[in-house]
Amino acid sequence: MAELMRDTVFGHFVRLITNGRMFQYAEERDPTIWKRYVDREQTKNMALYGNAEGLSNEEKADKDDAPFSSKDSSQTQVGNGEEQEHQLSSTITGQRIDTEKGRDITMVSWYGDNDPEMPLNWSTFKKVFVTFEICLLTFSVYIGSAIYSAGTEDVVRTFGVSQVKATLGLTLFVAGYGLGPMIWAPMSEIPYVGRNPIYIGTLFVFVILQVPTALAVNFAMLLCFRFLTGFIGSPVLATGGASIGDIFAPKKRAYAIGIWGIAAVCGPVMGPLVGGFAVQARGWTWTIWELMWLCGFSLVLLIFFLPETSSTNILYRRTKRLRKLTGIQSLRCQPEIMAEHMTGKEIALIALVRPITLNFKEPIVLLLNLYIALVYGLLYIWFESFPIVFLGIYGFDLGQEGLAFLGILVGAIIVIPPFFYYLYKVVEPQFNENGELQPEKRLPPAFVGAFCIPVCLFWFGWSSRASIHWIMPIIGSSFFSFGTFLLFNSVLNYLPDAYPEYAASVLAGNDLMRSSFGAGFPLFANAMYTNLGVGWASSTLGFLSIAFIPIPFLLYRYGKQIRKHSKNARQDF
Structure with a gap:
């Protein structure tokens, strides 16, 4: 359970107030572990070519066609005094560095193929529980569309609008969660951001916005907040599948996507059922209050138990911790290198x-x-x-x-x-x-x-x-x-x-x-x-x-x- 909670919003808060003494990571328990898993191939490429991937196919072809004297300095023995003047060595790995193209950067990687922090290596229990949380979040947001439909007749009576206009409360919500992922989904792919801040941040705002939606004093206000709530609450509808792909290998991914699909179906199906009885008893506003309570429960659960699933974000934050622990500013990881160049x-x-x-x-x-x-x-x-x-x-x-x-x-x-x-x-x-x-x-x-x-x-x-x-x-x-x-x-x-x-x-x-x-x-x-x-x-x-x-x-x-x-x-x- 400690491993599950360590990378959650609650876990990060506990680490902050205890100055990292609780929910420690492997490199905090053993400050030397990272040295055994430095990615030497990427470090060499950074030293010689200035990028982690090395030469492209076109560059390799050009290099093979070039005369020996113009080939990369890596082909020359270090013993040559004139060549040494144009080379430095990495203080961590001893790798020769091309002073024209290379960078003195040591590439941090996973702690072996079985690194427990890599999402694909999580335990079955952890994978199943995280999948359940993604499904619950998907259900909680998806039900927000159809739960409103049960109250359209009451909306017609309350605001004195036509049936078609009342339906706009449904359609604008759906339009909102169609537009939202255009921004939220790509943001979750950025290593500096990850998926959790998007999920938790937008869900918090989604819950808060249900209050002015339910208390709308006119029809225009209702429609405005229905669109906003759909837009804000939308990330999981497009990114939920990506989160599941983070933790399951392609061979098993279809099973989890299938379960996630059931959660998506349950939302529109259960909406009219839950909303119908609420409208009968209390009117259309109670469909919105029910949505707020359900999503509020999901928010609390996710704050305590949803870990980050983006491997690029996990590796990026590990690299930041290592720089702080060791004081070595040349430590980098591949996702961080890629993100540096994103304008x-x-x-x-x-x-x-x-x-x-x-x-x-x-x-x-x-x-x-x-x-x-x-x-x-x-x-x-x-x-x-x-x-x-x-x-x-x-x-x-x-x-x-x-x-x-x-x-x-x-x-x-x-x-x-x-x-x-x-x-x-x-x-x-x-x-x-x-x-x-x-x-x-x-x-x-x-x-x-x-x-x-x-x-x-x-x-x-x-x-x-x-x-x-x-x-x-x-x-x-x-x-x-x-x-x-x-x-x-x-x-x-x-x-x-x-x-x-x-x-x-x-x-x-x-x-x-x-x-x-x-x-x-x-x-x-x-x-x-x-x-x-x-x-x-x-x-x-x-x-x-x-x-x-x-x-x-x-x-x-x-x-x-x-x-x-x-x-x-x-x-x-």
């Missing part, structure tokens, strides 16, 4: 420009983001039909209508065992000895998921009538869980595998596009279902989803060839 312009480019450019320049990213956005939009527009069906046709009250969403949750739980069995028996054996998998091998579950979406919409639409028992549309709704679970897990594992160097940007772009659809679609949901009827409105959505079924099949067949023509995608597998 404000480059950070802005990563945060705001790259997710959009990758989305429209990469055919793979565009197709999959468009597909996931469509499914996400269908989810939110379809949710708007539940009051029409279960209140209007079957005569449920507001609380009972929330119970109708449980079919979606049950479907999500049912699909987990066969999916995990498939991962264990089919996917895992395809990984090579280096723990790598061809990205397209992540896509077959999407073949099934693609057909489940239209099945759900047709089933739900044509079974929602007074002559048919209410259990039938609820059973049909479970197929949406099958489809979204399999599609989201395939895509959220495929994109980082296909674009490993730009995973954060690709996922941020995915979140932006799907949230844009999720924000816009509910605005015309009521008119669509009222004018077309439940059967034909759902069928229209079903036909639209059928048009996108070929996408995973095409990418499975041609994805490798498309990646070979991309400058950003992985081409070596």
Whole structure:
């Protein structure tokens, strides 16, 4: 437990007030341990070439073609007196330093392959507990969208606005958490920052902002704070998958992403259920108070028990501690060296420009983001039909209508065992000895998921009538869980595998596009279902989803060839 709490917000506070006497790190208990694990190859590259990677392929080719006299000084024996005049030696490793290009820097690394502070080496208990915390945070924020929808009728009465205007409280929240990751997700990748300050800082503000939201004195104030809370609370919706990727190797990552996906599904599903009974008893403001209490509990839990998962931030802070302990200012780590050269312009480019450019320049990213956005939009527009069906046709009250969403949750739980069995028996054996998998091998579950979406919409639409028992549309709704679970897990594992160097940007772009659809679609949901009827409105959505079924099949067949023509995608597998 001490190891778990040491790298949390609470742990850092305890270390601060005890001057590092509690929750000590390995280098504080043994000040010499780091010397045994200096990265000598990177230190040599820094000394000779001024960077940790060494010569690029082009530079190596130029060097091989050059005459012997012009080759790097590292090829010359130190015994030459004239050469020694142009060289210094590192005081730590004794490595010769090129005075023109080299830097006297000693590269700090992990304490061996089994370093317990490396997130991939954490114990199973620690990994599972941290995954639970990420899932709880995701659920707490995601429920904030749908929990409001239960109170839209009360909002109409309270502020005297139309049904469509009242729906803006939902859509602006969704739009906010689509825009937020454009800033928060790339910031969490910066070694100086890490993921915890983003999670904890934004969640604290998110909780505080629920107060003026619930106490809104006019409709404009309500909409303003709904957008702000969505924007502020959004980091985990895009970065949660990256946090899980920090602690699980690719071979096991899909299992954890699957559980995280269930937490994401539970949010919109449980929102109307929890919010429905609250609105019945106390009005729409109680949906916001419930959201504040849930997120407040999550905030307290995370302050005490969520450790930093970013390996670059962990290594950076270790290097800072070593400089303070030893007084040796030449100690550096690779993430720190990389961050030194990041300008404000480059950070802005990563945060705001790259997710959009990758989305429209990469055919793979565009197709999959468009597909996931469509499914996400269908989810939110379809949710708007539940009051029409279960209140209007079957005569449920507001609380009972929330119970109708449980079919979606049950479907999500049912699909987990066969999916995990498939991962264990089919996917895992395809990984090579280096723990790598061809990205397209992540896509077959999407073949099934693609057909489940239209099945759900047709089933739900044509079974929602007074002559048919209410259990039938609820059973049909479970197929949406099958489809979204399999599609989201395939895509959220495929994109980082296909674009490993730009995973954060690709996922941020995915979140932006799907949230844009999720924000816009509910605005015309009521008119669509009222004018077309439940059967034909759902069928229209079903036909639209059928048009996108070929996408995973095409990418499975041609994805490798498309990646070979991309400058950003992985081409070596």
